[in-house]
Amino acid sequence: MSKFSVANVYFVVFFTTEVFATYVRQRPGPDDCEPVVIAHRGASGYVTEHTLGSYALAVTQGADYVEPDLVMTKDAHLIARHENQLEKTTDIAHRPEFADRYRSTSVLGFNISLGWFTEDFTLAEIKTLRTIEPIPRIRPGNTRMDGSMEVPTFQEIIDLVKGLEISQNRTIGIYPELKNGAYFRSIELPMEQAVVDIFHRNGYIGSQAPVYIQSFEANSLRILKNITDLRLLQLIGRVSQDNARMITREGLKEIATYAHAVGPHKNHIIPRDFRNRLGRPTSLVIDAHEAGLKVHPYTFRAENAYLPEEFRSEDPADSALGNLDGELEAYLATGIDGLFIDQPDYLVRLKSRICNW
Ligand SMILES: *[C@@H]1O[C@H](CO)[C@@H](O)[C@H](O)[C@H]1NC(C)=O
Ligand SMILES: *[C@@H]1O[C@H](CO)[C@@H](O)[C@H](O)[C@H]1NC(C)=O
Ligand SMILES: *[C@@H]1O[C@H](CO)[C@@H](O)[C@H](O)[C@H]1NC(C)=O
Numbered sequence: 414m415s416k417f418s419v420a421n422v423y424f425v426v427f428f429t430t431e432v433f434a435t436y437v438r439q440r441p442g443p444d445d446c447e448p449v450v451i452a453h454r455g456a457s458g459y460v461t462e463h464t465l466g467s468y469a470l471a472v473t474q475g476a477d478y479v480e481p482d483l484v485m486t487k488d489a490h491l492i493a494r495h496e497n498q499l500e501k502t503t504d505i506a507h508r509p510e511f512a513d514r515y516r517s518t519s520v521l522g523f524n525i526s527l528g529w530f531t532e533d534f535t536l537a538e539i540k541t542l543r544t545i546e547p548i549p550r551i552r553p554g555n556t557r558m559d560g561s562m563e564v565p566t567f568q569e570i571i572d573l574v575k576g577l578e579i580s581q582n583r584t585i586g587i588y589p590e591l592k593n594g595a596y597f598r599s600i601e602l603p604m605e606q607a608v609v610d611i612f613h614r615n616g617y618i619g620s621q622a623p624v625y626i627q628s629f630e631a632n633s634l635r636i637l638k639n640i641t642d643l644r645l646l647q648l649i650g651r652v653s654q655d656n657a658r659m660i661t662r663e664g665l666k667e668i669a670t671y672a673h674a675v676g677p678h679k680n681h682i683i684p685r686d687f688r689n690r691l692g693r694p695t696s697l698v699i700d701a702h703e704a705g706l707k708v709h710p711y712t713f714r715a716e717n718a719y720l721p722e723e724f725r726s727e728d729p730a731d732s733a734l735g736n737l738d739g740e741l742e743a744y745l746a747t748g749i750d751g752l753f754i755d756q757p758d759y760l761v762r763l764k765s766r767i768c769n770w
Pocket of ligand 3: 632635636639
């Protein structure tokens with residue numbers, strides 16, 4: 414019994430902590446070389462969005478961060494979906510057992526949408542569904558996987574990332590977006606504390622952790638700021654009256670009081686002209702940097718449907734792949750610090766010229 418003295422225990426604890434710390438220090442991290450590659454909904458250009466398959470491919474392609482959007486189930490589990498409406502991304506419309514859950518949601522008596530909603534389903538029920546490709550016309554290749562994958566929980570995504578960190582021998586970042594924070598708070602399924610609890614429980618603590626939490630809603634971010642030191646990113650939607658203030662110098666200074674970064678729609682950085690070609694860059698990147706904010710615009714996609722006119726391919730089909738590299742190079746020249754992308758391999762290839770690998 415007495416063979417295991419207190420000194421021995423101290424030594425073992427000290428030794429293992431040191432070895433672990435050395436290992437962690439040596440491992441490359443997601444912020445080591447900018448621009449950071451944020452795999453938008455996984456490698457969603459190649460595998461159905463928000464599936465473990467999509468996140469895994471993104472990591473093996475070299476993405477720095479995987480990006481799940483989060484919504485809540487009835488029993489308060491965080492799951493990865495772009496919206497709480499389920500029929501766009503799952504086979505629920507073909508499940509007779511759930512036909513009676515089809516309903517409308519309303520705000521102040523006006524129907525805002527019809528469908529099946531995550532907050533009406535337990536996680537066990539969600540797990541019986543299978544995912545489908547939400548934009549089959551533009552991503553026909555992904556439809557081959559329709560019906561083959563589950564809706565992942567946020568915890569399953571963290572588990573996948575931790576597993577892949579071993580084979581990749583690098584730290585992989587996680588970059589969740591809270592969807593409709595105010596709405597979920599209004600139905601007593603608040604997401605802010607839930608996402609922080611999962612991160613903290615899994616060892617992601619403090620502003621050095623390889624994490625950003627994003628939201629379009631400043632209120633969600635202010636709540637998060639109160640309960641965690643994890644880094645936060647303020648998303649900024651397309652040019653509109655609502656967000657006109659956010660992109661002013663004063664607006665950016667205000668954002669810097671609660672967030673580390675901004676995620677503007679890419680048109681805020683390089684607006685398109687009347688021919689749908691890239692125009693001249695705005696001062697947003699410079700202004701945001703002056704306010705101490707990183708800039709991670711969204712969303713970069715290789716299909717013609719999304720590209721500026723000058724980078725579309727000769728094949729006019731919306732689904733044809735154009736010159737995404739051309740668009741990426743124009744944006745990298747503005748000094749951005751990272752970006753959200755559906756085909757992470759494109760940016761990883763460009764980065765290999767910049768980074769010292
Ligand atoms: C992991 O990467 C570090 C450097 O970043 C290197 O020293 C170490 O040997 C690598 N480990 C393996 C198993 O490849
Ligand atoms: C909302 O939709 C439901 C279901 O279709 C319908 O019964 C109801 O009358 C609608 N309400 C309004 C205000 O349009
Ligand atoms: C943050 O915490 C303070 C002090 O508890 C509180 O007064 C404030 O309302 C909180 N802000 C938000 C957005 O929750």
